[in-house]
Amino acid sequence: MNKVLLIDDDVELTTLLQEYLAEEGYDVATDTDGRAAIAAAAGNSVDIIVLDIMMPRMNGIEVLQRIRKLSQVPVLMLTARGDDVDRISGLNLGADDYVPKPCSPGELAARLRAILRRASQSVVGTSTDTLKAGRLVMHPGNRTAEWLGEPLELTGTEFSLLEVLARNAGQLVSKQDISKRAFGKPLTPFDRRIDVHISSVRQKLGLREDGQSWIQSVRGQGYQLLLD
Template structure:
């Protein structure tokens, strides 16, 4: 698992971000931790599921790098529990063949996944990409009349309401919705959504967007067969449903 010279690693921001690394393979964890510290991050390391939850509550990290196969509690359950008290970014580490595990991880609130084997430099670069996301300008708030009836999106306050009821979304789900709501009459390709939400430096499977949209629709109470809020544009991607 050598370094990847094609992936640039930048120094962390002056206000040092904390990364919680949850990995029970000691040698791999030491290597990744060394790369993260070299990039300027503060690193907390947990080896088991219960340790990870306790560390996330104690340190309140900006990013959790979370292996799926853990002793005590698996990564899916750890992510589920972290999501009850934190909206930090969660990057799942998965085996290349475990597509079902990747989908389940995203379903419980992970923002992205990285498949094993991976380059530690790539992982650091992916952490840096997600930490750049909050600094991106919020999409311009759309006129209420242009959004589907009953849906309100407040990009500045990061609030969403359906029929006057507040909806709890993960950061990624909110960013996808706010992106589409910024130009509600436009069809958005998956790549356009990725560039807006994950940033142009993101590398991975663009169908990660589909998984997040599935869970966004579920939380909005939307029906993909008769969409009220988010329509599928076949061969392209998604757009806001017309009022």
């Protein structure tokens, strides 16, 4: 049973979501204070955190920043509908996905299943293989990676996305293919998740000797991981 921590100061909403998710087979705890999420991340006591951005005392963005200093536990953000700034900020800081409020319990449950599935198994290939692409080494079985011989810290979503590019290293992969293979769903219009996650992975890989990114983009088409 996956353990979910739901952080939101809207008690009525959290009660509704908690009851629904419990019926879906999740072990759900709730809290109104983001500090509970930080403690859970530090103690590795939950499988995923659902975090509202707009909260008193400490907002969700600040909480996410602190969580990512401690843990790569999956985090799904609850954002105000239409607020692209908060969504992009959350993804840039390592959130795995977001759901705009008000959200239906069914939509939230579906997003949780998708994130947890990505976190627990490889999106392609077997669970025991080692994937090598140039200077990148990935271990889908335990979802760890090394870059230039050093551990590469990736969120679950970043790992899934980079794995798709690594399995097609040197080739252009369309955004639609990335979305289907890494996230298990088709890309929707105006969805910037892939672009934001790619930006984060680029920062972690650094630049090539020629000053270019290791992940090249072809405008309107997709992305390509370079080998050399």
